[in-house]
Amino acid sequence: MRLKTAAVLAGAMALTLVGASPALACSDRDAGLKLKGSCGAEWVVSNPNDYQIPFTWKDNAGGHGSDVAPAQGSIQVHSTATVIEVDAIKPDQYNHRPWRGHGAIGVLHCKTPTPTPTKPTPTKKPPTTHPATPTPTKSTPTATPTTTPTSGSAPVAKPVTKTPTFTG
Amino acid sequence: MPVAATRGAAAVLALGLLLTGCGGGSGKKTPATTGGSPAPAAAATPVLGKEPSKIAAARVAQVQIYANPGDGSPSMTLRNPNPDGAQRVFLVLGEQNGWLHVLLPVPPNGSKGWIKAGDVVVQTTPYWIQVQRSGHRLTVFSGTSKVLDVPAAIGTQDTPTPGGLYYIAELLKAPNPRGDYGPYAYGLSGYSTSLKQFGGHDPIIGIHGTNQPKLVGTSVSHGCVRVRNDVITKMAKMLPLGTPVDIQA
Numbered sequence: 001m002r003l004k005t006a007a008v009l010a011g012a013m014a015l016t017l018v019g020a021s022p023a024l025a026c027s028d029r030d031a032g033l034k035l036k037g038s039c040g041a042e043w044v045v046s047n048p049n050d051y052q053i054p055f056t057w058k059d060n061a062g063g064h065g066s067d068v069a070p071a072q073g074s075i076q077v078h079s080t081a082t083v084i085e086v087d088a089i090k091p092d093q094y095n096h097r098p099w100r101g102h103g104a105i106g107v108l109h110c111k112t113p114t115p116t117p118t119k120p121t122p123t124k125k126p127p128t129t130h131p132a133t134p135t136p137t138k139s140t141p142t143a144t145p146t147t148t149p150t151s152g153s154a155p156v157a158k159p160v161t162k163t164p165t166f167t168g
Numbered sequence: 169m170p171v172a173a174t175r176g177a178a179a180v181l182a183l184g185l186l187l188t189g190c191g192g193g194s195g196k197k198t199p200a201t202t203g204g205s206p207a208p209a210a211a212a213t214p215v216l217g218k219e220p221s222k223i224a225a226a227r228v229a230q231v232q233i234y235a236n237p238g239d240g241s242p243s244m245t246l247r248n249p250n251p252d253g254a255q256r257v258f259l260v261l262g263e264q265n266g267w268l269h270v271l272l273p274v275p276p277n278g279s280k281g282w283i284k285a286g287d288v289v290v291q292t293t294p295y296w297i298q299v300q301r302s303g304h305r306l307t308v309f310s311g312t313s314k315v316l317d318v319p320a321a322i323g324t325q326d327t328p329t330p331g332g333l334y335y336i337a338e339l340l341k342a343p344n345p346r347g348d349y350g351p352y353a354y355g356l357s358g359y360s361t362s363l364k365q366f367g368g369h370d371p372i373i374g375i376h377g378t379n380q381p382k383l384v385g386t387s388v389s390h391g392c393v394r395v396r397n398d399v400i401t402k403m404a405k406m407l408p409l410g411t412p413v414d415i416q417a
Contacts, residue, residue, distance in 0.1 A: 052255060054229065068227040068248070075227055075289055148263055154223045154291035154408035157354075159341035160253045164353035166374030167327070167366045167391040 031055075031088035033069060033103060039110035043084050046074040051158070054089040055103065071158070073151060082108040216296045216412055217312045222260035223335075223410030224268055224288035231256055231288070233281040237267035243281065244274070252355070254338035257410040258283065259357070260290060273337045273357035275370075277330055296412040297336075297375070299393055301329055304385045306375070306395055308403065316402060319385035321378070321394035327362050329391050330373065334358040334413045337372075339404060350377015350397040352404040356413055360391040375413070376400060 031053050034046040047053050047069035054068045059081035067075055077084065087103040232242035248256035250273075258270035261280065268288065272279040298307045299320060306320035323329040338355040345351035353376035360371035371390075377397035378384060384396055393415075395403075 068229075070225060070227070070289055073289070078286060148222075148266075148268065148285045148290045150222065150290045150292050152291060154225070154293045154410055156405060157254075157336065157339040157407060157409045159339045159352060159404060161341045161343060162252055163343055163347075164340045164349040164355070164374060164376060165367055165369040166349070166353055166355055166372045166376065167323075167360050167363060168348060168374075168376075168389060 031103070033086055033088055035084065035086065035104045035106035036074075037084070037106050037108055039082075039108055041080060043077040043079050043106060044074050045069050045077055045086055045104070048072060055086045056089065057084060057086045059084040070151070071155060073155075075151070082110060216298075216414060217309055220292035220294050220311075221296060221410070221412050223291050223293060223408065224258040224260050224270055224283065225291060225410070226256035226258075226287060227289050228287045231258075231283055233272065233283060234267075235281065237264050237269075237282045239282075246272075246274075250338060252338050252340060254340075254355075255409060257335070257337065258288070259333075259335040259410055259412055271333065271335060271357060273335075275359045277332055277334070277358045277361065291408070291410075293408050293411055295407050296414065297407075299329070299375075299413065299415040300417075301331065301415065302417055304387070306393060306399075308407070315406070316399060318395055318399050321384045321386055321388050323360075323362075323389050323391040324387050327360065327390045329389070329393060329415060330358055330361045331415045331417055332358065334373070334415065336375075336407060336409055336411045336413060338409065341404075345377075345397070346379055348379055349374075350379065350394075350400050352377060352400045354400075354403070354407075358413075358415075363390065366390060375403075 032048050033053065033055060034048070035043055036046065037043040043057075043059075045055065045057075045067070050071050052068050052071050057063075057067065057077050057079065059079045060083035061079070061081035063079045063081060067077060069075055077086070083106070085103060085105045226246075226248035229248055231246045231248055233244045233246060234241075235243045246256055250256050258268070258272065260268050260270055262269040263285070264282075266285045267282045268285050268290070269280060269282055272281050294310045295315070296309050298309065299305070299322070300307070301322050304319055304322060306316070306318055307314055308316040334356040336354045337357045340349075340353045340355065342349050342351055342353060353374050356373045356375065358373045360366065360373060363371040365371055374392040376392060376394060377400040378394040380394075381396050384394055388394075
């Protein structure tokens, strides 16, 4: 795969990189996806465009998958491998036709495996404003306050040009 | 209590009622849970205006919906983008061990389900919309601050605007900005409770502009909420997909 690559040597916390490639004959413009990673942490794919870009990824540890990079945002790829490739898919076509050569590759050089840093989760006290209720006799899954990391503020909605058919 | 805070509290109350099966304009239906998904704990319900709402934006081509977190097979699948080409989003109600409890854009109104956190990107917004049907008003809040407070048209008695908690599922830009829907139209996650279909399509409730501005402030629509074109244009430049919409009596 002729993708522009770059690597940054580092120790236990290596930083990377980079790369998008106009190398192959292709009339489409570059997707411009960027990769950033550090040893032991998941890769992050950034998309500088004002539209989302679906992509596929595979790493040197046998991992692979597909995701969508949000417009002018970034997402984590569930891979902590040292080498990863992403291939953009045309954002206006969801037939998974590759945007050939327009992806990115990231390489890490880690001296020693670094465990994924873990942060202690602060213990949240349950709300005390609710009156006492009978203890459920049946174990049912219940939602708890969201702790999933957020990716910042949601962007303003991008309109789709189409005649509405709502109830009017 | 400040007005905004009062309204925020009212929204919380309305939401609480919705989640306990007593709320919404329909008032007669227990909010559905997809495949028997239990209602979330009270602590998991979003508090409109008190804290930013969490929006889950799909990052996979097909979002699997599960009745319970950890289920082996999904109860339904929703495509991303949606049939109109908009990114699939959900309003997050809570979380459990890598699973998100979300409001679904499917009938019946109030349907909920669980999705895998890894299938989405979670973002936040301080914005939320309140529609007061009795007052024919639409108010856009940022937190507890009013950003817009304008008259709105709602559904007729025969085709009422259904109450409850919804969210903005899509934004359409009308090819003809002078048409019935004005320049922009939001599709909500809710559906008419009186119509089986509208023009051959699912009777999705919307918030949109109008070419009959004199009717704004009256009960005239088939269920949608109509505002002036300048208002919907302001909203279109401000609000993200997933913005909560609280339709009150």
